[in-house]
Structure formats: C-alpha cells, structure tokens
Amino acid sequence: IALYRAKERGKGRTVLFDASLREAILIRSRLQRDLPRSLAGGDVFLLYQPIVALPAGEVVGFEALVRWRHPELGIVSPARFIPIAEETGQILPLGRHVLEQAVAQLARWRRMTPGRGLTVNVNLSARQMWDEGYVDELLGFIARSGVEGLKIEVTESMTVTDQDQAGTILQRFRALGVPLCMDDFGTGYSSLSHLGDLPFDVLKIDKSFVSAAGTDPRRESLLRGIVDLAHRLDLSVVAEGIETETERAIVSRAGCDYGQGYLFARPLPAAEAEALLLAPAASS
Ligand code: C2E
Ligand code: MG
Ligand code: MG
Numbered sequence: 001i002a003l004y005r006a007k008e009r010g011k012g013r014t015v016l017f018d019a020s021l022r023e024a025i026l027i028r029s030r031l032q033r034d035l036p037r038s039l040a041g042g043d044v045f046l047l048y049q050p051i052v053a054l055p056a057g058e059v060v061g062f063e064a065l066v067r068w069r070h071p072e073l074g075i076v077s078p079a080r081f082i083p084i085a086e087e088t089g090q091i092l093p094l095g096r097h098v099l100e101q102a103v104a105q106l107a108r109w110r111r112m113t114p115g116r117g118l119t120v121n122v123n124l125s126a127r128q129m130w131d132e133g134y135v136d137e138l139l140g141f142i143a144r145s146g147v148e149g150l151k152i153e154v155t156e157s158m159t160v161t162d163q164d165q166a167g168t169i170l171q172r173f174r175a176l177g178v179p180l181c182m183d184d185f186g187t188g189y190s191s192l193s194h195l196g197d198l199p200f201d202v203l204k205i206d207k208s209f210v211s212a213a214g215t216d217p218r219r220e221s222l223l224r225g226i227v228d229l230a231h232r233l234d235l236s237v238v239a240e241g242i243e244t245e246t247e248r249a250i251v252s253r254a255g256c257d258y259g260q261g262y263l264f265a266r267p268l269p270a271a272e273a274e275a276l277l278l279a280p281a282a283s284s
C-alpha cells in the first residue's frame, strides 16, 4: 500500500519508503529466490542458547535458534525471515532442515554426556503444525532417529484457531515422548485456559514479562502467581530473556525452574555451545 501511495505522489517520493518496508520487500524476494540454495549450501544454520537450572545456573539444555547467512544481506534474523517463510510456504523445507540439524546435534551431545539428560528445544511455527502430512513426516523422522531429549516449542498463536485440532496435533508429539513448551507466554493471545486444556509440559515466560517483574512489584506478584499455577498443572517453568542479576534473583524467587538469557549466554555456534557443555563447571 505504501508503495502505491508513494508512486501516486510522483517521482522522488519513493525514497521516503520506510526502510523496514523496503527491507521486507527485499528479503521476501531474496528469500523466495535464494532459500533453496542457502538450505543446500549450509547457509541456514542453528545457534544454541543454553537453558540453565535456577538458581545455580548449570546448563540443562539448549534452544536451537535458526540463522540465515545471506551472501549479500549478511546474517538475517529469524524475526525477519520466519514470518515471510510462513507466508510463502518455505517454512516447510526450512523447518525440516532445522529439525534434522537439531536432532543430529542433540544425538551427538547425548553421546558425549551420558546420564545427564541433556535436551534441545526446536521451535515450530503454526504453519508447520497445521499441515497434517508434514507433521506425519516430522514425527516419522523423530521416531526413526531414536533420539531422546528433543522438545518442541510452539507459541499460543497456534492454539487460538482451533483448540481441539491443536490439542490432537500436540498430543501426537507427546505420544512420541516429545514434550511441548508453550513459548512466549505473557504476550499476544496469552490465555490461562490454554494451559489447562492443552497438553503442555513446559511454560516459557516471555522476556517482556520477566523485565516487567523486575521493575514493578505488582508484576512480580503476577509472575509468582503464574508460576504457582503452572506448577499445580505439572508444568515446569522457564523464564526467558534474563539479562540482569536482579531479574535472575526475581525469577528464582518467583519459583521459575529454569532460565535463559544473555546473562547466562547468547545463542552460540554449536562448537561454543559444546565447549560450555563440556566445561568442568557445567558438569560438576
Ligand atoms: P523465541 O523462540 O522466543 O526465542 C527467543 C529469542 O529471544 C531468540 O531470538 C533469542 O536470541 C532471544 N533472546 C534470548 N535471550 C535474550 C536476552 O537476554 N535478551 C534479548 N533481548 N533477547 C534474548 P532469535 O534467535 O532472534 O529468534 C526470534 C524468534 O524467531 C524466536 O523467538 C522464534 O519464535 C523464531 N525462531 C527462531 N528459530 C526458529 C526456527 O527454527 N523455527 C521457527 N519456526 N521459528 C524460529
Ligand atoms: Mg522459542
Ligand atoms: Mg520465546
């Protein structure tokens, strides 16, 4: 719309485009054109951000977070390209690639750390969950891999369209022994009823909620209440986006079981994640 309006106003106005809109258009066309090659060439890769036990901070697992190294655009953030990949349908091959990479990495790390129960979380978007044939394919891949310790993260947006259907799909993962995390809780459509009605095992509390608890005592009480509720429902709780010692203290005090955030570590290349995993302090 902005594009047309700018053209209507005549020459010269096109330079006034919103930079992010231009970027979005550029990424969209590049994504459509270049993604297949990037997937094949190893330019779509994963970083691994540690998830630590609170309050001590030992590494119990990682969240796999995708990155795209574009030959001209440089590293493109998933916040930019995942929504576009969902629209174009390219999320399907991309998501398959992500799962394969993450499962291979997890299998390797499990062999290196016997008995530690290491986990790796993989994000799935709604578009992936709603394609039944695709879900069959993912489940088949997971089953054949025989890997243990895989978890799936989905946001609540997946569960708002059709709750029964969402429940059925989620249950299929769980039946395979793959626990489910409700991601980004406290943003968007957050609904407490979903926690009771859908088969989630882990609640991930969004960064915005964690930051708010750090500055506002009422929000801290709210956090505490939600953690209690989750525990009563047999969910474990991960606090996301912990950046300060104050936030770490608050989420620990509120009863969060696990934490994730820049305070502990940024998303890391596999080799660095592995070094952290094998460091003496991490395994003691
Ligand atoms: P998410 O699943 O909620 O992942 C957490 C995001 O928070 C990551 O951003 C992570 O780098 C960032 N983060 C972690 N700790 C901190 C912190 O202390 N401070 C701040 N400011 N940020 C922190 P990232 O990697 O850019 O990913 C953004 C979103 O893209 C993810 O949010 C997820 O929804 C989506 N995404 C990432 N990888 C995949 C994937 O493989 N498949 C799908 N479908 N979505 C993905
Ligand atoms: Mg996530
Ligand atoms: Mg999240």
Ligand code: MG
Residues within 6 Å of the ligand: 184
């Ligand atoms: Mg998020």
